[in-house]
Amino acid sequence: DAGVIQSPRHEVTEMGQEVTLRCKPISGHNSLFWYRQTMMRGLELLIYFNNNVPIDDSGMPEDRFSAKMPNASFSTLKIQPSEPRDSAVYFCASSFFRGVNTEAFFGQGTRLTVV
Amino acid sequence: LAKTTQPISMDSYEGQEVNITCSHNNIATNDYITWYQQFPSQGPRFIIQGYKTKVTNEVASLFIPADRKSSTLSLPRVSLSDTAVYYCLVGDISSGGSYIPTFGRGTSLIVHP
Numbered sequence: 001d002a003g004v005i006q007s008p009r010h011e012v013t014e015m016g017q018e019v020t021l022r023c024k025p026i027s028g029h030n031s032l033f034w035y036r037q038t039m040m041r042g043l044e045l046l047i048y049f050n051n052n053v054p055i056d057d058s059g060m061p062e063d064r065f066s067a068k069m070p071n072a073s074f075s076t077l078k079i080q081p082s083e084p085r086d087s088a089v090y091f092c093a094s095s096f097f098r099g100v101n102t103e104a105f106f107g108q109g110t111r112l113t114v115v
Numbered sequence: 116l117a118k119t120t121q122p123i124s125m126d127s128y129e130g131q132e133v134n135i136t137c138s139h140n141n142i143a144t145n146d147y148i149t150w151y152q153q154f155p156s157q158g159p160r161f162i163i164q165g166y167k168t169k170v171t172n173e174v175a176s177l178f179i180p181a182d183r184k185s186s187t188l189s190l191p192r193v194s195l196s197d198t199a200v201y202y203c204l205v206g207d208i209s210s211g212g213s214y215i216p217t218f219g220r221g222t223s224l225i226v227h228p
Contacts, residue, residue, distance in 0.1 A: 004158075033215070043159070043202075043218040056215075091158045095214065102214040103149075106158025 004107035006092050012113045018080040021110045024073055025094030033104065034067055034077050035091040049075065082114045119203045124223040133190040135222050137203030140184050148179060148186045151202040153221070159202060163188065198226045
């Protein structure tokens with residue numbers, strides 16, 4: 001397996017534009033997580049899905065952020081409209097839940113810059 | 116979820132053994148202790164996990180005392196390529212039925228020549 005695949009790797013956009021980040025989890029995994037990493041706040045969990053269903057989105061900062069998982073092999077994180085403070089590295093991770101010793105696998109991340 | 120405390124940064128030299136200690140005083144009976152490693156411009160990577168006593172793999176060793184209120188990640192004979200941020204996680208299953216990796220600030224390890 002190629003691991004968790006995220007696209008694009010880098011995104012530069014202007015304030016106010018819509019941004020869509022994409023993630024393909026590892027085949028067979030049943031949990032998917034979106035994280036955001038900044039120097040100020042570290043690695044924050046935004047939302048996670050279990051069997052394609054959003055379970056907890058309490059980490060999503062504002063209504064400008066939305067995430068979907070239409071099927072087991074694809075998820076998107078959308079920011080509309082984007083703002084400069086959204087600049088960060090966004091990571092997607094997936095896992096196959098097997099109890100408290102579950103291991104999560106992370107993608108390479110998308111570095112988002114909003115100017 | 117149990118909160119973890121670990122040093123913000125550590126420095127070492129090539130060939131030395133590095134020990135990073137993590138405190139988790141409120142660890143629950145069912146919690147496992149998991150360590151991740153993150154290189155610059157990459158996502159975190161699982162390196163080792165344990166419940167009690169000692170666990171060893173090809174990358175590191177994990178020492179957990181009997182009270183489980185702390186754990187120590189041991190990296191033998193580090194090299195420059197071990198420069199990374201190391202995260203200690205403890206956690207249980209969420210109400211939604213998933214195990215959610217929740218990260219603190221980690222320990223930034225810099226290995227010098």
